[in-house]
Amino acid sequence: MNEKLRILLVDDNRALVLAAERVLQKEGFDVLTASNGQDGLKKAQTGKPDLIVLDILMPDMNGYEVCRKLQDNPDTCGIPVIFLSVKGVIDENKSPTAEGLKEMVEAFDFGGSEFLNKPVKARELIDTINKMLSFRKFLSSQ
Numbered sequence: 001m002n003e004k005l006r007i008l009l010v011d012d013n014r015a016l017v018l019a020a021e022r023v024l025q026k027e028g029f030d031v032l033t034a035s036n037g038q039d040g041l042k043k044a045q046t047g048k049p050d051l052i053v054l055d056i057l058m059p060d061m062n063g064y065e066v067c068r069k070l071q072d073n074p075d076t077c078g079i080p081v082i083f084l085s086v087k088g089v090i091d092e093n094k095s096p097t098a099e100g101l102k103e104m105v106e107a108f109d110f111g112g113s114e115f116l117n118k119p120v121k122a123r124e125l126i127d128t129i130n131k132m133l134s135f136r137k138f139l140s141s142q
Contacts, residue, residue, distance in 0.1 A: 004030040005133060008049035010040035010066065011084065012058045016118070020053070023122045024129070037061030041069055044076045051132055053125070056085035056107070064110045071111040080113040080132045084120060 007029045011017050014035065021031045032047045034040035037058055044052060052070070056063035063083060070076040085103070104115045114128055 004028060005051070006030040006032060006047060006049045007129065008032045008034065008040065008043055008047060008052045010034045010037065010043075010052060010058075010063070011055035012036060013055070020122075020125065023126065027126055029129075037063070037066040040066055041076075044070055044079065045073070049079060050136070051129060052079055052081045053084050053129070054081050054112075056083055056103070064106065067107075067110045067112055080136055081111060082114040082116060082128060082132060083107040083112045084116045084118060084125075086118045 005028075007024055009017050009020055009024075009031060010033075011020075012035050017033050017035070021033055024031045032043050032049060034043050037060055040052070040054065043049070054063045054066060058066075063085065067081050067083075070079060070081065085107075100117075107115045113132055116124065116128060
């Protein structure tokens, strides 16, 4: 039997974390959660996740700082990071605003692999995670 893939959710919004955790567990993922950046870094190191979903706005350390520390650590630098945030502001036409585009570029500059806007639909989150994990598997097989 295949080992379950592990996802680490790092977000200070407990309701969002609980909802995403349930959805991902139903999809067959093993899920770790952290409510702040320090705890997220610790769990990334010890829990060896296959992918991290990371909020940007958190009280102790923002997601950009967390991502930079993940990238600087040889044990965690290969883990794809999906930023999930309200900072990618979308207008009424579902297009990113100038501020939103700036945030997305910053997320990628800090090492993010993907950027999703809150609120995110469960299917969009799952599809993005599966896409990133498939891409990672493909790259590791080359």
